[in-house]
């Protein structure tokens with residue numbers, strides 16, 4: 091078979107679709123297997139829902155995954171293996187709490203926290219970079235959007251906007267709903283699986299994250315911690331996002347997802363208006379503003395046909411089957427047995443698929 095450019099397809103033992111945390115972890119786990127593994131990534135960058143913005147003289151600002159806890163054992167084991175360090179997310183002794191729009195914001199005492207959240211030193215992207223350092227660059231195809239998988243006599247054909255690939259096994263690490271919407275499979279997958287995928291929530295797909303960077307952590311001087319919880323919004327949660335060294339400072343939080351249709355400037359102004367309520371004109375002394383509207387990221391989110399609940403069908407056991415005569419495996423955070431939707435789930439699902447692949451040899 092010839093691909094769109096008229097050349098023969100690229101042959102591989104394993105094609106991994108998606109170079110997010112699951113895809114990169116799987117590639118890392120298979121690095122000594124002797125298998126010819128290629129990774130196909132639609133975006134021009136790797137990392138998927140891990141997106142750490144880095145600018146000189148500014149803190150790293152996480153637009154995607156940020157925190158984990160002591161319970162996330164798969165992730166912690168991977169961090170240890172890759173010799174990556176973690177640090178505690180400081181919440182401070184107080185938080186600004188807005189209970190209702192008709193009451194002024196209150197400064198409330200936070201209880202001692204014996205189950206802290208952690209961040210990765212250097213930013214979450216340090217994990218992506220460490221995994222990618224084991225990647226042979228010629229095996230990574232970025233800007234490569236998979237749109238079709240066909241069961242042929244010689245294996246699975248994977249059609250993209252560029253080359254066509256032929257593999258013994260294909261692993262999708264796409265959020266299942268995205269896979270269902272954007273990738274045609276021939277012959278069709280069983281109806282039960284299609285229905286499951288169509289109603290599996292993509293964790294955080296609707297969220298909006300923002301960050302303001304500042305020269306000084308002025309909020310601390312004002313006796314507050316940077317921690318905000320608001321029932322009125324538009325900012326619903328916010329935290330001190332200073333780096334591990336505490337030399338570069340930022341406030342980072344979540345905006346109510348309904349504000350996705352506004353312009354960047356309109357969102358920024360609404361957030362500032364809320365921050366001025368708490369911190370006065372100091373809020374305007376930011377050096378940079380960052381945001382990511384994940385609902386506008388076509389390689390993370392597409393609208394659902396019907397309403398789905400947060401985490402709906404995440405970790406469903408049907409994802410532990412293989413398809414197309416054992417040649418297609420569905421991995422990715424949402425398919426994990428433990429902590430589906432989270433980074434821990436992304437690592438666990440990759441480990442599970444790795445065991446299947448190596449077990450079949």
Ligand SMILES: Cc1cc2nc3c(=O)[nH]c(=O)nc-3n(C[C@H](O)[C@H](O)[C@H](O)COP(=O)(O)OP(=O)(O)OC[C@H]3O[C@@H](n4cnc5c(N)ncnc54)[C@H](O)[C@@H]3O)c2cc1C
Nearest residue numbers: 108110111112132138139155156157236294423431432433
């Ligand atoms: C705003 C936000 C905050 C989060 N916060 C946390 C947190 O604090 N803690 C936590 O544990 N988790 C958090 N998460 C969840 C975490 O990011 C995910 O669980 C994890 O990164 C998912 O990894 P993955 O590889 O399974 O999927 P993804 O990262 O979604 O990777 C899938 C990859 O497939 C690519 N792709 C998509 N379509 C195609 C196609 N057709 N062809 C080829 N490639 C394609 C994508 O570009 C992407 O790189 C957060 C997520 C978001 C969005």
